[in-house]
Amino acid sequence: MSAFxxxxxxxxxxxxxGLFGAGPSVALxxxxxxxxxxxxxxxxxxxxxxxxxxxxxxxxxxxxxQFLMRLRISALKAALASMAAWFTTAFVLWEAFLxxxx
Amino acid sequence: xxxxxxxxxxxxxKWYEYLLRFLFxxxxxxxxxxxxxxxxxxxxxxxxxFPAIFPASATLVQKHTRxxxxxxxxxxxxxxxxxxxxxxxxxxxxxxxxxxxAFISWRLxxxxxxxxxxxxxxxAWLAAASSxxxxxxxxxxxx
Numbered sequence: 001m002s003a004f005x006x007x008x009x010x011x012x013x014x015x016x017x018g019l020f021g022a023g024p025s026v027a028l029x030x031x032x033x034x035x036x037x038x039x040x041x042x043x044x045x046x047x048x049x050x051x052x053x054x055x056x057x058x059x060x061x062x063x064x065x066q067f068l069m070r071l072r073i074s075a076l077k078a079a080l081a082s083m084a085a086w087f088t089t090a091f092v093l094w095e096a097f098l099x100x101x102x
Numbered sequence: 103x104x105x106x107x108x109x110x111x112x113x114x115x116k117w118y119e120y121l122l123r124f125l126f127x128x129x130x131x132x133x134x135x136x137x138x139x140x141x142x143x144x145x146x147x148x149x150x151x152f153p154a155i156f157p158a159s160a161t162l163v164q165k166h167t168r169x170x171x172x173x174x175x176x177x178x179x180x181x182x183x184x185x186x187x188x189x190x191x192x193x194x195x196x197x198x199x200x201x202x203x204a205f206i207s208w209r210l211x212x213x214x215x216x217x218x219x220x221x222x223x224x225x226a227w228l229a230a231a232s233s234x235x236x237x238x239x240x241x242x243x244x245x
Contacts, residue, residue, distance in 0.1 A: 002120045002123065002124050004155070005115075005119075005120050005123045005124075005155065005159065006112065006115075006120070008159060009111035009112060009114070009115045010107050010108055010109060010111045010112055011105060011106075011107065011108065011111075012105070012106050012107075012108040012111075013105070013188065014163060014167075014185045014188040014189050014192065015188040015189070015191050015192040015195075015235065016105050016192060016235055017111075017163075017189065017192060018163075018188060018189035018190065018191060018192020018193045018195075018196065019192045019193070019195060019196035019199070019231045019232070019235060020192075020196065021155065021156045021159045021160070021189060021190075021192065021193040021196060022156070022192075022193040022194075022195075022196030022197040022199070022200055022231075023196060023200075023227070024200060024203045024223070024224055024227055025127055025155065026127050026130050026131055026134075026150060026152070026154050026155070027150040027151075027200075027203065027204075027207075028220055028224065029127070029128075029131050030130075030131045030134050030135070030150060031150070031207065031211075031216065031220060032216055032220060033131070033135070034135070034138065034143075035211070035216040036216070038138070038143075040211045040212055040214075040215075040216070041211070041212055042138070042143050043143075043207075043211050043216070044207070044208055044211035044212045045142075045143035045144060045147065046134075046138070046143040046144075046146055046147030046150060047147060047150075047204045047205075047207035047208035047211060048144075048147060048204070048208045049143070049144050049145070049146070049147025049148050049150070050147045050148070050150040050151050050200075050203075050204035050207070050208075051151075051201050051204040051205060051208070052147075052148055052151070053147065053148040053149060053150055053151020053152060053204075054150075054151035054197050054198075054200035054201045054203075054204055055151070055197070055201060056148075056151055056152075057151045057152070057153055057156075057193070057197040057200060058194050058197035058198055058200075058201075060153050060156075060197075061153070061156060061190045061191075061193035061194045061196075061197060062190070062191070062194045064156075064160065064187075064190040064193075065187045065188075065190035065191045065194065068183050068184075068186050068187035068190060069184075069187045072180070072183055073183075074161075074164065074183070075157075075160040075161045075163065075164040075182075075183070075186035075189075075190075076157060076160075076161045078160070078186075078190075079153070079156060079157035079160055079161070080157065083153070086152065086153055090148045090151070090152075091148075094144070094145070094148060098144050099144075
């Protein structure tokens with residue numbers, strides 16, 4: 001996780017460095033642990049759901065950018081105000097495509 | 103060159119700013135484990151795309167840009183917000199790459215070891231995210 005954070009701080013322009021803000025840092029740590037403890041099938045199912053979570057992250061970070069560019073509020077306020085968009089997207093996709101398998 | 107290395111970025115970032123992101127990421131890893139045990143992998147997997155580190159990263163980008171402009175005697179409040187917005191747009195593109203990471207991991211995990219799947223999926227994430235970023239850059243240049 002810190003490696004992704006470090007990569008994000010050494011690249012310019014900022015929009016390229018921002019790629020690392022959505023890097024698979026949490027996923028790498030979690031999936032390595034899960035695959036070892038609960039098996040590869042369990043990890044594979046988590047990855048399928050992760051696609052919905054990542055789609056939520058795309059909408060979330062786009063919304064943060066819009067708040068910042070249009071309303072000129074602080075990054076922390078924009079990041080917290082947009083959090084509902086992640087939950088809504090992730091759980092709508094879960095309800096539509098994934099719930100049957102849970 | 104379109105992308106360059108800014109080594110000063112490492113010096114600008116304090117150790118506790120890395121620690122903060124590590125703690126947020128670690129908390130989500132632990133939370134995902136707890137959710138997986140109670141509600142299963144379908145619900146837990148959603149949180150692998152949770153914006154755990156992003157709020158801290160965007161806040162630090164804004165702060166560092168503002169401080170950098172202030173050292174040059176400039177008013178950096180607006181530039182700090184613009185830098186955070188650029189960072190967020192980059193994260194949007196990175197998230198599209200994260201969908202690719204998840205798709206490849208989903209398809210490969212049942213048949214292959216994590217030692218193969220995770221580096222391969224990470225390479226695919228980097229390739230997809232960088233390509234999309236470059237495509238966006240070229241599109242903007244042509245306008």
